[in-house]
Amino acid sequence: MTDDSLIIYEEEINQIDALISKMLKGAEAKCALLVDKDGHLITRQGFTHSLDTTALAALLAGSFASTKEIARLVGEPEFSVLFHQGKKDNIHMSLVGERSILVVIFDDRTTIGMVRLYARETSIELAKIFEKIQEKSGHQEETGLSHDFTSQAEDKLDDIFQD
Numbered sequence: 001m002t003d004d005s006l007i008i009y010e011e012e013i014n015q016i017d018a019l020i021s022k023m024l025k026g027a028e029a030k031c032a033l034l035v036d037k038d039g040h041l042i043t044r045q046g047f048t049h050s051l052d053t054t055a056l057a058a059l060l061a062g063s064f065a066s067t068k069e070i071a072r073l074v075g076e077p078e079f080s081v082l083f084h085q086g087k088k089d090n091i092h093m094s095l096v097g098e099r100s101i102l103v104v105i106f107d108d109r110t111t112i113g114m115v116r117l118y119a120r121e122t123s124i125e126l127a128k129i130f131e132k133i134q135e136k137s138g139h140q141e142e143t144g145l146s147h148d149f150t151s152q153a154e155d156k157l158d159d160i161f162q163d
Helices: 010-027 053-073 112-143 148-161
Strands: 031-036 042-044 080-084 091-098 100-106
Touching: 010 031, 010 042, 010 100, 010 112, 031 053, 031 080, 042 053, 053 091, 053 100, 091 112, 100 112
Parallel strands: none
Antiparallel strands: 031 042, 031 100, 080 091, 091 100
């Protein structure tokens, strides 16, 4: 089994947050979440204080996973965009690259068309950031700069307690 996790540093999170914030303003949406496909929240922007974003992230990833199976059953490789319409709020979800989902929550102050437009542009830019992160990660592994944190911590603890 390969480890396809990425390490995202503060610099990249700041870039991601800036892109999502710009999207929220342009689309006039309430909030947005960036979630990995395993259901972990990467970041959030906008009015999220009343939301349990941790649970929401896990459920949204699960929704995408089940929809992927539905797509397979109808002969599609995957549905890259999902939309849920409610009485007050709507949710637009779109894939970003291979590993994350951009979730935009919006109400009747805007339209699905505006959200789709801004989300598509933002997803393209986010995918570029993730590609750079992946390249940096691959370069660190090639040059031996990437270390297993757990084994380093165990070695340090062994050094401390062997005295």
